Amino acid sequence: MTSKKQNADFLHVGEKLLAWYRTHGRDLPFRNTRDPYKIWICEIIFQQTRISQGLNHYNNFITRFPDVQTLADAESDEVILYWKGLGYYSRAINIHKAAQQIMNDYGGNFPSAYEDILKLRGIGKYTAAAILSICFGAVLPAVDGNFYRVLSRIFADDFDSSSSKAFNYFSELALMMMPKNEPGHFNEAMMDLGSEVCRPRNPKCDECPLQTDCLAYNLGLTTKFPVKSKRTKVSDLELTYYFVEFAGNFLIRQRGDDFIWKKLYEFPNEIRDDFKDNISHQKTVTHQLTHKKLTIHIYKVSPDDEKLFLEFASEGGFTAISLEGSHGKSFPKPLENYLTTI
Known part of the structure; x- marks a missing residue:
């Protein structure tokens, strides 16, 4: 059981991360909006695509399909065509069908309840948490591979990140650190830290704002985390x-x-x-x-x-x-x- 003092210490780490983010956070077009439609599209595009590779695709997609109705009314061939170059075309099919769900089931308004967002085609727990925290201020960690890596290194935690229980486990760790008044910025800060600094290989520990708090770094074991026992069968x-x-x-x-x-x-x-x-x-x-x-x-x-x-x-x-x-x-x-x- 974690004590109140320990929770306070972890929250301090989250505040340090936010301070770093205010200065070093990436200036991205979707960071200037709280429109859940645009946040949704950016999260789907960048789940398996680096920002530098997908930014033009995001801008072109949003220009052609600026809102849910425009996307829902489009022909599937055109939606797929605007996804060209991103790969994982099932994502384009899913967002097209999800846009039609939003029009049919929610009157064109993007749902703001966690359970309703999870009903949309192609949206999982990570994407739902990202949308809700960034757009609606919900205190939900948007746990993905970046979170697994950053948190497992900070805590030197050997919990298996390939386990089916990893999402809930690392969500609890993230909640200990998350400032409740800025959940969206905290999630974005974790994304930036994991992408730009706490990288899978060759992490830039000397640039990390959490270096002194990172147990893996202090133990000289940074590259040993996260632990992943299951390998993708090809x-x-x-x-x-x-x-x-x-x-x-x-x-x-x-x-x-x-x-x-x-x-x-x-x-x-x-x-x-x-x-x-x-x-x-x-x-x-x-x-x-x-x-x-x-x-x-x-x-x-x-x-x-x-x-x-x-x-x-x-x-x-x-x-x-x-x-x-x-x-x-x-x-x-x-x-x-x-x-x-x-």
Whole structure:
């Protein structure tokens, strides 16, 4: 059981962090708003994308979809297109569906209750806490990988950060430090500290405002934390695609909601027997996803009969499109890269 004195000491650490943040916090466009829609979009974009890589994408997305209704009313293809370059396209699909939920279930007003926000497609505990603390002043830690790393080092705590109980465990530690009058700024400060100073490798301990309070640093064990026992299991998957082209047009089809690359466009993955004399191997590439290592074989198929080309398109539900026209579609990265070589 933590004593009141210990709680006061931990709160002092949180106040030091806030003082550092007021001087060193990053000047970002979404830091100048408390609009829950914009905070939501920025949190989803930057969950798996560095600020430097995703800032232009955020600005372009918000310019095109400035509010919930604009996003909800858009075609899914356009939403995915504006996500192009960020990867993890399921996030774009989820925010589009969540925007429609907000319009249908909450009259277009972003919900302000934790349970209601968690009902939105693609929003978990971290994102809900970030929105509520930043926009509504709720005393909730937005616990993510940055929090696990910073807190485990400060407390030299070997609790397994890959455990299903890690979110609740580190939330309790964060609450000991969180000044109750500035929960949003505290969460943003933790994000900045974890991203810019308390990095996974080569942490900048000499620049850390919490250096004297950090048990891991004082014990010379900074790189030993956080502890993570579970490793992501990666499976191998082999895919074959056929770039079927006739008179400057090639065939594409949109993927469904299942498996990988949801709603993106792809080439045919099988061909007619009477096309096999027109095949040439183009390239084999590898591509890494979170849980899968892909080996992708791409073949070029150039049928010499327009009728057969159109029949194949009709039978397989494919659309014939020009290279210029394909710029308005979103493809998996390996196929997008292939199109740049044509």
